[in-house]
Amino acid sequence: MATIITSECINCGACEPECPNTAIYAGGAEWELNGVSSPALSDEIFYIVPSKCTECVGFYDHEACAAVCPVDCCIPDPDNLETEQVLLERARALHPDQTFPDDAPSRFRKDDGAATAASGNGASANGAVATSATVAAPAPPPAPATAEPEPVKAAAPSPPPPEAPATAVPPAPAAPEPTPPVTAAATAEASKTDGAATPAAMATAAELSEFDPATWEVPVVCHVCNASYTLPYRHFQIGTVFYCPSCSASFVPNKTIYEAVRKLFEGFYGQRKRQREEFERRRARELKIFEECQSADKQAFEQALDKLAHEMKPAGKLVKPRGLAAMFT
């Protein structure tokens, strides 16, 4: 059977990098096989592509995703029972460049190396139910001639998965947000283009900083302890694992969450920025008109003053200098 992820998934993302078949995807992310992309099987939580899951047969003696899942929500799919042989053939089809011997690691042979079709994980007790291994991968090589009946261990206990690690290794953050930050330097540079103050150049640095995604914080409420905390927007990417500062519970944005946050932030600040730029443009136009009026008024005033100076003809007679003053005139 393929492994499935139940609705209890908390989107911590710990399982995704563990899968040797890249069968696990974040909610909303398209899955891919042989270069062909297909729509997501879940928009909300991580999911497993059945046709890519081999229950780790060929790689491990346990399901790697189940081993790291902190809430034990990676479980065998009771509606999709598959034999070890089918799963081994799938591993061969998925990895044609690798060799998988018949006794490759398998959860079916965890204890003594013998195939145990009834593994206790819900596998068919006699291996008779073999659903089609419909992998859209290159045709698998012919099945080896070792199709001998598998011994049945009816009461074989389920092999306990290894202890789940306390922390998941977060995937590397994706590229920074495409929205270019608005900087004072950039706006000052822009202001040189037409000699007039540009809208952004007229805003203060504090006003501009709010448009820089590096300053944005995403509020989060912990799903375990209800504590409120914030996450830097620039690191808020699909699949990134964050931890609650109060209880260390993980928080992993899936595609739906990421797009909702991004839409809200960029919608709000995008519109706000456009409104501010329009206001600053209007203010710059009005200031220019005002300055031109003031300048024209000043010029008219000075012309009137000059004209008045020439027109002033006061009454009076010439006073001739006398004494010493007369010697120097």
Ligand code: SF4
């Ligand atoms: S059981 Fe193994 S192959 Fe299947 S999804 Fe989990 S890690 Fe991948």
Ligand code: SF4
């Ligand atoms: S490890 Fe995390 S992401 Fe994967 S199934 Fe479990 S809770 Fe979901």
